Amino acid sequence: MSAGGTGRLLGIGVGPGDPELLTLKAARLLREAPVVAHFAKAGRAGRAQATIAALLRPDVVLLPLLYPVTTEIPHHHPDYRARIEAFFDEAATQVAAHLDSGRDVAVTSEGDPLFYGSYMHLHARLAPRYAAEVVPGVTGMSACWSMAGVPIAQGEDVLSVLPGTLDEAELARRLRDADAAVIMKVGRNLPKIRRALAQAGLLDRAIYVERATMPEGHAMPLAARDDAPAPYFSIVLVPGWAGP
Numbered sequence: 001m002s003a004g005g006t007g008r009l010l011g012i013g014v015g016p017g018d019p020e021l022l023t024l025k026a027a028r029l030l031r032e033a034p035v036v037a038h039f040a041k042a043g044r045a046g047r048a049q050a051t052i053a054a055l056l057r058p059d060v061v062l063l064p065l066l067y068p069v070t071t072e073i074p075h076h077h078p079d080y081r082a083r084i085e086a087f088f089d090e091a092a093t094q095v096a097a098h099l100d101s102g103r104d105v106a107v108t109s110e111g112d113p114l115f116y117g118s119y120m121h122l123h124a125r126l127a128p129r130y131a132a133e134v135v136p137g138v139t140g141m142s143a144c145w146s147m148a149g150v151p152i153a154q155g156e157d158v159l160s161v162l163p164g165t166l167d168e169a170e171l172a173r174r175l176r177d178a179d180a181a182v183i184m185k186v187g188r189n190l191p192k193i194r195r196a197l198a199q200a201g202l203l204d205r206a207i208y209v210e211r212a213t214m215p216e217g218h219a220m221p222l223a224a225r226d227d228a229p230a231p232y233f234s235i236v237l238v239p240g241w242a243g244p
Helices: 024-032 047-055 078-100 119-126 140-148 168-176 187-199
Strands: 009-013 035-041 061-067 105-109 132-135 159-163 180-184 207-210 218-221 234-238
Touching (some): 009 024, 024 105, 047 105, 061 078, 078 119, 105 119, 119 132, 140 180, 140 234, 159 168, 168 187
Parallel strands (some): 035 061, 159 180
Antiparallel strands (some): 180 234, 207 234
């Protein structure tokens, strides 16, 4: 509890899915937290919650924050923006109610909280008013290149992190300008990503990684993977350093 009598907002990075990749600090704070909030799609517990389940105290208050939309509406559509912003406002209000009652709230985030994480929307709304601490986590991309066993960048290599939602021509342009690349948000964008890599002359270097650090995880050349939609936990890597 902070000096002002209100609880602390804790953004906890829980890593890519393997409970053993939690930091010691993240594990300690989760064991101590009276309230644990997590983002998830309606009807699903979410991977972050499964990762930390064994750590939680018996009397913990679980606060699920369920997205009103995920992929049903295009992200650039005005209706999506309106609904998702209203959702984050309401989620912040729910968390603030616990903070105002003096309870710390740990908000779990897959990977790192401030790297493409939903937690950052709560942080932007609440950190100006409450004591807040962010615990970094192992990112999905580092889990992917570690599982695949490929050095990603070295020396003066420029590493670009690109969302697969970019326009195909823009994605190809940015790939041509990078020494190494990580492409996130693969999903239904996989065929477009493949075409952009081919245009940039990089398809033969691209590696597809799925569910890194999880029991069902695997890596393969992207050229050998079909165009079926990729699961949420998937990334395409373009290594920049070949060594030795």
